[in-house]
Amino acid sequence: KAGVTQTPRYLIKTRGQQVTLSCSPISGHRSVSWYQQTPGQGLQFLFEYFSETQRNKGNFPGRFSGRQFSNSRSEMNVSTLELGDSALYLCASTPALGVDTEAFFGQGTRLTVV
Amino acid sequence: QKEVEQDPGPLSVPEGAIVSLNCTYSNSAFQYFMWYRQYSRKGPELLMYTYSSGNKEDGRFTAQVDKSSKYISLFIRDSQPSDSANYLCAFNTNAGKSTFGDGTTLTVKP
Numbered sequence: 001k002a003g004v005t006q007t008p009r010y011l012i013k014t015r016g017q018q019v020t021l022s023c024s025p026i027s028g029h030r031s032v033s034w035y036q037q038t039p040g041q042g043l044q045f046l047f048e049y050f051s052e053t054q055r056n057k058g059n060f061p062g063r064f065s066g067r068q069f070s071n072s073r074s075e076m077n078v079s080t081l082e083l084g085d086s087a088l089y090l091c092a093s094t095p096a097l098g099v100d101t102e103a104f105f106g107q108g109t110r111l112t113v114v
Numbered sequence: 115q116k117e118v119e120q121d122p123g124p125l126s127v128p129e130g131a132i133v134s135l136n137c138t139y140s141n142s143a144f145q146y147f148m149w150y151r152q153y154s155r156k157g158p159e160l161l162m163y164t165y166s167s168g169n170k171e172d173g174r175f176t177a178q179v180d181k182s183s184k185y186i187s188l189f190i191r192d193s194q195p196s197d198s199a200n201y202l203c204a205f206n207t208n209a210g211k212s213t214f215g216d217g218t219t220l221t222v223k224p
Contacts, residue, residue, distance in 0.1 A: 004157070033211065042216035043158070043202060056211055090157050100204075100212045101146060105157030 002027065004093050004106035012112045018079040021109045025072050025093030031055075032074040033103070034066060037088040046089075049074050050097045081113045117141050120203055120215030129224050133190040137203035137215045140184065144213075146206040147179050149188045151199045152217070158202055162188070193222045 005024040013019050025032050033056075034046040045058040049068035066076040072093075078085055088110050092103040120137045127133055135149075146165050150158035164170045167181045176189040190197055203215040 043214035045211045048211065058211070092157075100206050101148065101160065101163045103160065103212075105159065107155070107157050 004091060004104050006089075006091055006106035006109050008109060009107065010110045010112075012114060013081050015081055015083060015113055017081050018077060019081060019111060020075055020077045021089055021091075021111075023074045023076075023091035023093075023106060025074070025091075026104055029093035029095050029104075030072050031094045031097050032068060032072065033092045033094070034074070034076050035090045035092065036060075037090055037108070038086075043090070046076065048097070055097055078111075083113050086111060086113045115140065118203065118205060118213050118215045121218055122216065123218035124221065125218060126221045126223060127193055129193060129195060129222055131193050131222070133193050133197070133220060133222075135188040135190075135201050135203075135218050135220070137186050138184055139186070139205055139213075141205065141207070141213070142184075143207040143209075144205040145208045146212075147177070147186050148204040148206070148212065149175075149177055150202040150204060150214075152202060153199045161201075190220075193220075195222050195224050198222050 007022045031050040033048040037043045048056040052068045063079045068074045088108045090108045092105045094103045148163040149161045152158040162177045170177045174191045178187045198221045200217045200219045202217045204212040206212045
């Protein structure tokens with residue numbers, strides 16, 4: 001069974017630009033969560049989508065947004081990029097809401113803002 | 115003060131050593147206790163999880179939870195170079211998303 005697929009793997013953007021990252025969950029998984037991982041802040045929860053609706057949200061500014069499609073694939077968007085947005089962005093899929101012990105992570109997208 | 119504090123590392127040990135990775139937490143509502151392993155340039159993968167105080171063993175790995183002291187540990191016996199990775203503790207109240215520690219980078223030298 002294919003794992004969680006994130007694209008692209010690496011991205012370099014300039015301050016002020018926007019970026020869209022993509023996540024395809026494991027087949028049959030309906031919940032997708034996004035995390036930001038930085039050396040200083042660890043792994044921080046951004047938001048979770050289930051059945052095309054945002055169900056949980058972390059403490060990030062409105063520049064960070066996401067959506068989920070009917071096939072459970074998800075995208076996250078960051079607008080007006082700042083240097084501090086440089087991080088590894090991870091997505092995790094679970095079969096349903098609130099079952100984090102069965103979360104499978106993708107390899108992440110490494111975003112560098114210059 | 116952060117809800118979760120993880121021994122920062124990095125940790126470097128010789129092959130065959132016993133490794134102890136530790137986290138403390140302050141939220142009494144945490145019910146699930148998890149350890150993830152993250153290899154370089156990969157996403158985290160769940161190693162073990164438990165929901166009670168005591169020890170849980172899986173091969174060379176033992177997860178220990180002490181709810182009274184709000185302390186969890188992961189022990190790795192007979193450590194191997196393939197165990198070299200970033201280890202993250204994580205906690206869940208069963209009513210929301212998991213809270214992660216910052217990770218401890220482990221290097222096992224042959």
